[in-house]
Every structure is written in structure tokens, then in C-alpha cells.
Amino acid sequence: MINHSELRSALIKIVGEANYAESELDLLCYSSDVAALPPEIFKVYGIKKPICVVKPNTTEQVAAIVRLADKYGVAITPRGGGSSGLGGAVPVKDGVVIDLTGMKQMLELNESKKTITVQPGITWKELIDFLDKKGLQPGTYPSSAYSATIGGFIATGGYFGVGAPKYGPISNRIVNLEVVLPNGDIINTAEDGIPAADIPMDCSWVFTGSEGIFGIVTKATLKVYPKNIGFEVCAIAFDSLEDAYIAVNEALKERLTPHTLHIVDKNFLDNARKIEDKTPEAEALVVVAFEAPTTSEAKEYTNKMLKICATKGGSDLGLDVAKREWEERFKVELVFKRLGPTLLLIELLAPLAKVQEIIKKWNYIAEKHGLAVSHFGMLSSDSLVNLMPMVLVDERNKGEFVKTVAILMKMLEAGLKLGGKIHSVGVHYATYVENKTGVNIKELRRIKSAVDPKNLMNPYKVVMGRLSPRAFKFAMGFMARSPAWLDSFALKVAGATPIVKIFRT
């Protein structure tokens, strides 16, 4: 049994009274993220309220908290902006949530080396604004830049976002990470390795995309880039989503490198128009931004892009439309959420060459179940697209809601079979961890048991999940097929305490 009052006073001693919270209201806030899911599903996943929340300001405080948690045998869940929807930052084991948003210092800007060292709680928007004043920019940033933190983006892999086709994933830009390991040791990835796991120096890869299961990033040194003067956007309408993807493929073949590119379909535009009446009408829309040292160079790129698109039936919608669409980039998938008012989506990192096939399959599944899908795709590199099919639903209609979740999971499975990957796991995608991009899951498991033998650092995330894949897949398959009223009932059954055990590994 954990001695709560002892733990409380020890934690308060580290972070101070003002940075410690354990009221019911506080704990409820820290047991959820962006995802709206029925409470019964939370129960199936094993998500629970933390014992308490602490907000450290320094690396030393983080290390002290980690050592304390180790001593008391309580779990730790590190949390940044909480702007992900896969449950990576919510606890599934009794323990402490470390809210890192208090670590907001810009530590050092090295203008000659073009690097910046920051604490992890800084949001991307704050970093963009800070660098902007110095004529610099951070490269790729998440579209949720207003609330997503540096630490959170690193922990979730930073595979895509605004600027990704040009600047690549966050791993390209990490110079050094200061990390507090599960035993409380502080390491610098550029100089140190992880002896316990036989990993040599330059081990930042271990902490990138691993969702905080190996340690907590307390400082990050990242590359920064000069701000390009030339920045041009264009918006191109197509007669079909297929044509749009063909044109983009063509442009990439011609070695055009967009700064950012996203593609949406008719359903997406029709929905968006219900909120913002200036949204253009088209079967598909490509919005693309180019960046160059001079305006004329950037214009050259957009002209070339428009030319290539024109050969595939794309028509230029003009600068006004393009600029407006570009301004919406921080809203992306949320633009028309209000219509739901619940928005459900899945995310799949798909090879560009497979996109058509995947979307066709998805549309087939969706049509079979009478689901209206809005397609959104964001180019992540010259060969990958992050696909986000979205569905509007009202979560107050539980049967309908959980059925839609199940159908989307079926769609995800279909996408994975066709060569797509997931980029984050959290708890929601635990069943599909083998399909996570860029990792060797066996290696991750080996490192986990070596560095965190007690399984206290963000336990049951990414690896060693608690969900039984077979039970989960069966339940999703059942709910996707059965009528909504039965799903509502099945949900209640699944959430009942004795039944929940079936879903455990």
C-alpha cells in the first residue's frame, strides 16, 4: 500500500505547495486528453485518475520526483500539452502525473551554431514567436502548435506537421536531449549512452517517439533555421481526390519540395463550408506552401506546382483562397467539429504510392456501414502522407458513438494491412503496436526491461500494453457489425468490472 501522506509531503518538499494538486477536479482533468471516448472504453483501457499531479520547474526536481516514485513504487505519467488523443499522457496505473508545462524557459539560443536549447514545456507557438523575432524558425511544427509542447512532440515522434515535407521529422533536428531516466539519473544523449541497456552515446532516438516510457526529456537542443523571406501559398481544386493525389505525386517526382501540403476531399470542404462560408467548392482541394530565400524563387515553385496540377485537371483558386486556407492551418481537423459535435478520426502514416488503394478500401468500409467520411491528408515527406479520415458523430448517442469507433478501428486495420503505419500508440492503438513506424518493437521491449525493470515510467504505453489484442479486435469487429442499440448494451457489459479482465493480457 502506498503511504499517501508521506508521498504528498515528500512531493511538496520538492515542488512546493503551489505546484502540487490532488483535488478531485484537478485529478479528473489529468485523466483525459483530446479523445472523447465513452467512460466504459476508458475502463477497458484501464485509464484512471492519478494520485496527484506535480508541476516541476527544473531538471533536478524532475529527477527527485522520479527517484521518489521509484522508492514508493508508484508509476509516473509525464504530460505535456495533453493535445494528443491516444492516451499516451493519461495514467493507467496508480501514480503521479508530472505536468511539464511549468518548464517554460528558453535556455540558450546559439545563433552561430543555429541551435536552441529549451525546457520541454514551451509550446511550439511560443518557440515560433521567440525565433521569429530573431529572424529564425524551428522547421517542422505540429498543427496544434498553440498547445502542443516541445517535449510532447518529441515524445510522440514528431513525424509530421507544418513544414514536414521540407524539414522532416523532429529526429532530424535533435542535437541533444537531457533526459531523466527511470532510476533518476540525468543523461545527455549527445554525450552519454544508456549503460543499463547497452546503448552507446547519441541515443536521442531512444526517447523520440517512445512516449516517455524510457525517461522524461527535461531539456532539448534543437536545430533552428533562418526564416525564409520567400513564402508563397496556392490552392488548387481538382475534379476528384484521385486526380489530386496523382498531381501531387507528379510534382514530387519533378523534385518540387513543398514546405507544407495538405489534401482534402469534397466531404471535408462541404462540412467546412457550413462553418466558414468562404470555403471553396470542389471535389478535392490541395493547399500547398513553398518557402525559398527570395519571393521570386518561392513564386517560381508555386507556378511550377500550378502548371503540373493543371495537366491533371487542377485549377488555381487564386491567392485569396490560398491565403485563407493557409491561415486555417492551426484548426485543421477541428474546423467543423462543431457539426458533430463529436469528431472521431484515425491517423495513418501511408506510403504515397498506396494512398489511393487505402482510401478506396476505407470508402468501401464506410459505405458498407453508412458512414460519411471526410478525408484529410497531410504530406509528411516525399513519400509519406499522414491520412486522417474523420467522422462526425454525437457522443451522447452512445450506441452510434461506439459503433463508429469500432468501424474506424476496422478502417485502421485495413490501412495497416495495405502498408500504412501508426506513428503513436498511447493506449488506444496498443493493439497495433507492431505496426508502429520506425521501430523494432522487440528492441523497445528489451530496452524497457533494462532501464525500467519495475515498469513505473509511463507504464503500459507503447510496449507491454495491458489490452489483449485478440479480445480488443473481437470486440471492435463485433461492434462494427452489430446494430447500435446492441453496441450500447455491449459497451455496458464490456465496462463491467468482471468483464474488463477479458481485455487484459
Add this chain to the structure above:
Amino acid sequence: MARLQEKPYENELYVCARCGYCREVCPVKKLNGFDKVCPRGKILLLKHFMEKKMPITKDMIWNWYYCCTCGYCAETCPVNIDFPTVVKDVRVDLVKRGLNPLEPFKIASANILTEGNPFGKPKSERTEWIPQSVKLSKKSDTLYWAGCTSAYWTTETAGAVVSILHRINFDYNMLGGDEGCCGMIPVWGGGTDVSRQIAERNVRLIEDSGAKVLFTTCPGCYSTFKEDYPKLVGKLGFEVRHASELFSELIKSGRLKFTHKVASTVTYHDPCHIGRFHGIFEEPREIISAIPGVKFIEMDYNRRAANCCGGPMRTAFAEDSLTVAQWRVDEALSTKAEILTTFCPQCTINLRQGAATREATIEVLDLPELMLKAI
């Protein structure tokens, strides 16, 4: 115990995407440090309580009153939730269910009913600020509403307004001893019945005066008349304007001319309740730039992105209100301006106190005071 049921704001609780954009600009989040106080937290918790049919606890009530009502969150919200309206509606609902607002809101409402102002100052002292020299016309199309804060505290603001209007022989009227409180605090405190009672009284008096235009210096009064009164008592028989709109018009038409130089660097703080709430950003700036000698400099966060001065929190959270004011004063100080001006008596008081506690030499002036210097 009162439970919350389906309400007009309920849909907004489901619209919230919990993206957390609001958290980063929310002043009370900065004060408290934890998620529960920012809009995302407040909404998440209320939704949870409603879904689970849980009785609303004292902590929950406190949480829904712990808000600057500055509306900065609504600017960043990707799903366009008008959070200040949600706050107002939730508080109304709480009161309807017999859940009392925080004590200071109750006291202020009681004071308004007895003394005609939220501070509990004697009714008889309300007109003390009006200079002897002011001779009002019996009937006028235009009525100046000074508001409680200027009538009792920042009397220099109201004094400056009448002096300026006197100099240009502008025809206007005031309600004098009949002027009461606009009812902003009960409106924001959820007390619909009291609010309606106050609104009915004021509307009757204003309409009886024959006024076609009511202008206020206080953004709180302005927003209450303009936005809340029609909801409480229906369409008004007069137009509601802010003094900044009136003065910038008088300057444009050439009727109001500044003759004296004010050789100072000036920065301007946008009051939330005319700025973000009603889009009055340019008029005060037009007035400032018409003053000869002034070097105008913007703070980093201005217009729709202006940080709050903490003023509305004075009602129930005086200490926190001051802290927020100090942050805003710090922003003003970093511009190196000599004068920090705004167009709101409440902002003026708060910023003045913020500057005093920061031991800053920056002079805080309500814009009518600055205008008077130039005449």
C-alpha cells in the same frame, strides 16, 4: 442537491475539442497553474459532472467564478466557443438551481438594490463628482452614463469627459442622482432576476429622458447595455455607444481639436469588454494619434491578442486581480512608454495599482484624462 440538466450551453461542452489552445492564453491558468481553471478544464469538468449526474460541489462553483471573463480564449478557440457567454450561462444556471454565487457577488447585488452601486457607497454621494460649472440641458438626444466606478472612484475620468464636452459646447444630458448601476456584476454573477429588475429601471429612466443615444465611458456598462439588456428586457429604444466612438467622431468632424502638445511616449491597453467583446480597437488609437506630440507605441500583445488587466476579478479575487494587472504593467514597461493609457475606469484603477505595487514610474491615465491634457 441541485443537479444540472440539459441547458443551452450544454452543446458547447460537447463542441469543445479539449485542444488546450485556450490554456496558453488564459490568465487564471497562469495564476493557478493547473488545467482545471482554464476553459478546457472548466468545460471538461462540467461535462463530467453532468454526464455522471453528480451534485455540483463548492469547488465547482468556485471554479466557474474563477475567471477574468476577458475572452482571450475565444480568440484562439478553433471550434469558435464563445466562452464568456458560456461562463455567463453556466452561472445563471447555477443560480437557478439554488447554488449561490460567491459571497462578493451577492453583496454587490444587494448594494446595487439599496444604494444603486455595487460598492455600498451612499447613494447621496453619487453626484459629488459633477463640477458645479456643469449646466445640463433639460432634454437632449445624447445621454452620458458615467457608471459607478467613475462616479465614486475614478471621478477624474468622468470629470474629464464633461470638461471636454463643455469646451466644445456639446449638447448632452445626464441622469444625475437617478443614474444607478448598470448591473454588470449581477449579470455576470448569474442573478437574472436582479439583473432584469435593474435593467428595467435603467431603460425606463433613459427612455423617459428622451435620449436617443446613450454613451458610456465604462466598457463594462457599455457591454452590459449593448449585449445583455436586449436579452433581459428586449430591444432598447436608444442606441448604446462607447465614449471612444463618440470622441473619435468628434475629432474626425473637426469639432474636437487638440491644441496642446503632450510630448510623451504612450502605450494603450485594450479593455476586453470593448475590444474583444465589441471590436472597438481603432477608435481609441485614432484619438491618441490625434494628440500632438504623442509618440505612440504598441505593446506586443494588443487588440484581439491583448492580455487582460484582471479588472473583472476584483469583485471576488482582489489579490489575483492585482497580480494580473502587474503582468500587464510589466508589458507596458517593456515598451518604455511614459504613459499607459486605456479607455476603462476599471482597467485604469487596476493598472494604477499594478504600477504602484511594481514601483513603476509609468503614469496610468484613462484616455479622457490624456485628452484633457491636450486641450
